[in-house]
Amino acid sequence: MVTSPLKRRLGYAIRYALLGVTAVLLVYPFIYMLSTSFKPRSIVLSDPLQVMPSDPTLENYAEVLGLHSFLRYFINSAAVAIVSTVLIVALASMMAYAFSRLQFPGKRILFTAIVVGLTIPTMMLIIPQFLLARDLHLLNSLQGLVPFYVGTALGFNTFLLSGFFESIPRELDEAMLIDGAGPWRRYWNLAIPLSKPALATCVIFAFLGTWDEFAWALTVLNDTDVRTLPIAIALFQGQHSTSWGLVFAASLLAIIPVLIVYIVFQRFFVAGLTSGAIKS
Numbered sequence: 001m002v003t004s005p006l007k008r009r010l011g012y013a014i015r016y017a018l019l020g021v022t023a024v025l026l027v028y029p030f031i032y033m034l035s036t037s038f039k040p041r042s043i044v045l046s047d048p049l050q051v052m053p054s055d056p057t058l059e060n061y062a063e064v065l066g067l068h069s070f071l072r073y074f075i076n077s078a079a080v081a082i083v084s085t086v087l088i089v090a091l092a093s094m095m096a097y098a099f100s101r102l103q104f105p106g107k108r109i110l111f112t113a114i115v116v117g118l119t120i121p122t123m124m125l126i127i128p129q130f131l132l133a134r135d136l137h138l139l140n141s142l143q144g145l146v147p148f149y150v151g152t153a154l155g156f157n158t159f160l161l162s163g164f165f166e167s168i169p170r171e172l173d174e175a176m177l178i179d180g181a182g183p184w185r186r187y188w189n190l191a192i193p194l195s196k197p198a199l200a201t202c203v204i205f206a207f208l209g210t211w212d213e214f215a216w217a218l219t220v221l222n223d224t225d226v227r228t229l230p231i232a233i234a235l236f237q238g239q240h241s242t243s244w245g246l247v248f249a250a251s252l253l254a255i256i257p258v259l260i261v262y263i264v265f266q267r268f269f270v271a272g273l274t275s276g277a278i279k280s
Contacts, residue, residue, distance in 0.1 A: 037061070037249040060249035070250065072225065073232040078257060080142055080228060081211040084149040088206040089199060092154055096161035097187045101173060111162070114155045122152060126219055133220055140222050149210045157202045164198035165191055200268030207261045211254075229254050 031051065038056040064070055098104070099111050129148055130139075138144030168191060176186050192199070214230040221227055227235075233250050 033248045034252060036245055037252055039245050041243055041245060060243075060245040061253070063246060064250045064253060069224070070232065070253075073227050073229045074254075076142055076226060077211055077229040077254075080145050080149070081207055081257070084146050084153075084210040085203060085206040087146065087150045088153045088157055088210075089202050091150065092157035092202060093161055093192065093195070093199065094187065095154065095158045096165050097183075097191050099158070099162045100165035101186070101191075102183060114158055117155045118159065123215065125152070126215065129216065130219055139220050140226065142226050142228075144220055145213075145217060145228075148216060149213065153206055153209055157206060160202060160205075161195065161198050164195055168194055197268045200265035203265055204262055208258055211258060 035051050035053055037060050038058070039053045040055065040057050040059065043053060043055065099107060133139050133144050133148065136144075138147070172190055173186055176190055181189070212230060213228075214234070217228045218231055218234075221231065233247065233254060236247060236250060
């Protein structure tokens with residue numbers, strides 16, 4: 001059945017209209033948060049639905065940046081996120097290469113256990129993780145966050161990378177094997193350079209997951225000096241329940257590192273998303 005040009009244009013118009021409405025619904029909360037961060041407190045309270053501030057100000061950002069505690073919490077989150085991301089990507093890539101290229105006893109059982117573990121909600125692990133952290137004396141410290149962030153994220157990133165490693169032609173491994181290359185050399189000189197898109201995806205997911213993590217940090221951190229940024233913003237909101245401009249300004253500043261990581265790894269990330277589509 002041949003579709004008439006009028007029906008085809010009508011279909012495109014409806015499709016673009018739905019996409020436009022969806023885009024507005026997704027972007028509007030961010031725009032409102034951005035505009036509120038530039039509003040004086042009086043305007044926020046008197047006209048909370050106003051999107052464009054009539055008298056924008058930077059006093060909210062100045063007040064947030066003037067707090068020494070905010071900078072300390074920012075550094076705490078950055079340190080934990082960077083260390084956790086490096087360990088997650090390094091360990092997950094080695095595990096994924098082993099599952100996709102090496103043969104060892106119990107390989108299928110272990111990989112199945114990792115996949116099944118992905119179905120367990122993270123909140124169900126809070127209590128056993130807390131007991132383990134208590135026994136290992138990791139409570140109330142930034143060092144205590146890293147092992148649990150790494151352990152929680154390893155399963156998903158290993159599963160993601162193993163699928164990408166499987167797509168690398170095995171003939172390349174065989175060629176390096178003939179030249180006398182061992183598993184470590186094949187991993188480092190072959191798999192890693194060819195897996196930059198997948199690794200970039202893992203970096204983005206790992207950094208975002210550790211930077212924004214709230215529940216576990218709230219459970220184990222009590223000292224104000226070791227709080228991370230999500231906890232600080234939540235407590236800050238409780239202390240200044242009516243100062244939404246201040247809260248949104250702090251939240252927008254917290255988004256900056258995530259945007260930087262995404263911008264840096266964006267072209268590899270996009271290449272990873274499109275590689276499967278162009279592969280014959």
